[in-house]
Amino acid sequence: MNNTPLIVISLDALGYCDEEVYKQLPFLKSMIEKGTWIKKVESVYPTLTYPIHSSIVTGRYPIEHGVDNNLLVQAEKKAMDWYWDHSYISGDTILNNAHKKGLKIAAFSWPVSAKADIEFNVPEVSPNPEGGFIDHLKENGSGEYIDELQSVFGPFDSHDSQKQKDEWMANATAYTFEKHQPDITFLHLIDVDHQKHVYGASHFAVKDAIKELDDRLSRMFEKIAKVKSLDEINIILLSDHSQIDTAYPIRLNKMLADMNLVNVNEDGTVKEDWQAYFLTCGGSTALYTKEDNPKLVEEIKEKIESLNLEGIDKIFNTEEIQELKSSDSAKLWVEAKEGYVFDADAREFIESRNQEPGPRGNHGFLPSKEKNLAMAIFIGPAFKENSVIENEKIVDIAPTIDKIYNLDMKDMSGSVIDCLK
Numbered sequence: 425m426n427n428t429p430l431i432v433i434s435l436d437a438l439g440y441c442d443e444e445v446y447k448q449l450p451f452l453k454s455m456i457e458k459g460t461w462i463k464k465v466e467s468v469y470p471t472l473t474y475p476i477h478s479s480i481v482t483g484r485y486p487i488e489h490g491v492d493n494n495l496l497v498q499a500e501k502k503a504m505d506w507y508w509d510h511s512y513i514s515g516d517t518i519l520n521n522a523h524k525k526g527l528k529i530a531a532f533s534w535p536v537s538a539k540a541d542i543e544f545n546v547p548e549v550s551p552n553p554e555g556g557f558i559d560h561l562k563e564n565g566s567g568e569y570i571d572e573l574q575s576v577f578g579p580f581d582s583h584d585s586q587k588q589k590d591e592w593m594a595n596a597t598a599y600t601f602e603k604h605q606p607d608i609t610f611l612h613l614i615d616v617d618h619q620k621h622v623y624g625a626s627h628f629a630v631k632d633a634i635k636e637l638d639d640r641l642s643r644m645f646e647k648i649a650k651v652k653s654l655d656e657i658n659i660i661l662l663s664d665h666s667q668i669d670t671a672y673p674i675r676l677n678k679m680l681a682d683m684n685l686v687n688v689n690e691d692g693t694v695k696e697d698w699q700a701y702f703l704t705c706g707g708s709t710a711l712y713t714k715e716d717n718p719k720l721v722e723e724i725k726e727k728i729e730s731l732n733l734e735g736i737d738k739i740f741n742t743e744e745i746q747e748l749k750s751s752d753s754a755k756l757w758v759e760a761k762e763g764y765v766f767d768a769d770a771r772e773f774i775e776s777r778n779q780e781p782g783p784r785g786n787h788g789f790l791p792s793k794e795k796n797l798a799m800a801i802f803i804g805p806a807f808k809e810n811s812v813i814e815n816e817k818i819v820d821i822a823p824t825i826d827k828i829y830n831l832d833m834k835d836m837s838g839s840v841i842d843c844l845k
């Protein structure tokens with residue numbers, strides 16, 4: 425058994441395209457110099473946070489682990505549920521396998537970890553549940569431990585700014601390491617993603633958020649280093665996707681309404697009797713149908729093609745979706761061009777340049793698009809020093825962790841990265 429603690433930190437939406445910014449910041453620069461730096465990491469399709477984080481802890485593609493979107497297909501709900509629970513992931517996960525091996529695990533704001541069977545869990549959950557947020561958080565995580573953390577750091581408020589929430593989680597991570605020395609720690613930091621959604625992919629607010637991230641990591645590891653030298657910890661810093669600038673909305677559910685396949689509520693959601701529905705992934709969107717009906721799917725595809733929409737890049741049919749390893753239930757997958765974003769609303773227009781912009785940046789686009797590539801840095805006793813790798817795949821992360829810690833992970837699609845000593 426390898427007794428070196430592992431800390432995995434997801435730097436949500438920090439991309440290859442941010443390299444010129446992040447490689448010059450004091451903490452990240454020192455990590456790059458000490459470890460193995462993977463400059464371009466290709467993620468999975470759709471490039472959404474929940475499918476990708478499920479791939480990070482399984483080494484499998486969305487079609488294989490079953491989390492093919494952030495959202496469940498609940499077309500008639502204004503606020504659909506997310507894939508919150510760890511049990512949505514099918515097959516082995518690092519969390520489950522490490523727990524079975526008797527390893528102590530902590531996870532902070534880690535996607536798809538609600539109700540996971542681990543020791544210290546503050547999962548990412550709905551910010552607006554029925555009943556109080558804190559009770560909901562405690563029910564889905566380690567209740568007593570969340571009380572302890574709140575007595576030290578004050579209440580975790582789901583309506584605080586993303587910067588404040590990241591700070592709370594980083595503090596909780598350092599505190600937990602000092603107090604309990606978990607064998608494996610997962611932390612998800614989100615502010616860079618948030619700023620890119622609000623301002624676009626390369627605004628100065630994004631650069632500021634990356635600098636703040638570097639500072640937050642530096643302060644967190646300073647505290648951790650008081651308990652254990654960083655040379656004795658395996659650290660994986662990685663991102664899930666980047667973002668691409670978006671401005672103009674496309675509403676394919678309006679097209680389905682025009683085809684009489686959905687009935688639309690006043691607020692733009694669809695009624696329960698929908699026959700087909702496009703679930704948005706931001707830069708792409710997936711078609712689901714109530715009944716299996718290949719002829720209807722073909723009609724919908726032909727209808728989209730006949731509209732000659734400016735913002736559509738590609739349409740993937742059911743077979744191609746399976747080749748992309750995205751989903752075994754989506755029937756079509758439509759990819760937007762840079763500048764365009766799919767929204768769920770089924771009213772008013774199919775494509776428009778005359779709307780107030782929604783998010784100025786988004787992901788969900790194909791993982792191979794250069795502006796959407798992720799990054800990773802590995803540092804610690806297990807990893808090669810001063811090493812640079814140009815290209816890797818996100819599904820290779822779990823096999824690499826499995827190799828170091830012997831977690832007996834089965835049926836992984838990725839392979840071990842050439843970063844081990």
Ligand SMILES: [Zn+2]
Binds near residue numbers: 437472473617664665
């Ligand atoms: Zn993300």
